[in-house]
Amino acid sequence: MVNIEREDNNKKGRWVIYEDGKEAGEMTFTWAGDNKFIIDHTGVNENYNGKGFGIKLVMAAIDYARKNNLKIIPLCPYAKKVMDKDSSTNDVRF
Known part of the structure; x- marks a missing residue:
């Protein structure tokens, strides 16, 4: 089973993906x-x-940005690449 959790201290945070209860990435x-x-x-x-x-x-x-009326600045090269390839993400891009 795969699940994703969000951690946030109001300054920074992370999304963590787990597979079978083990941390797989962030x-x-x-x-x-x-x-x-x-x-x-x-x-x-x-x-x-x-x-x-x-x-x-x-x-x-x-998804989180859409639900909370937020914008994303994708400085991470991977996130930027994903968002560049999918124009449907333009609504949340800053």
């Missing part, structure tokens, strides 16, 4: 004001490569 972010956040790193542990977990993390951030 995507970190930093708040940039009240209505936008910067994705600064996405990483998936080697054992979990090729499962699409990186994209799942980026999509979790996009």
Whole structure:
């Protein structure tokens, strides 16, 4: 079973993806004001490569931004690449 959880201390945080209760990867972010956040790193542990977990993390951030009327600044090269390829993410891009 795969699940994603968000941790946030109002300055920075991360989305963590778990498979069968084990941490498989994370995507970190930093708040940039009240209505936008910067994705600064996405990483998936080697054992979990090729499962699409990186994209799942980026999509979790996009879903969160949409639900909370927020914008994303994708400084992480991976998140930027995912968002560049999918024009449907433009609504949340800053």
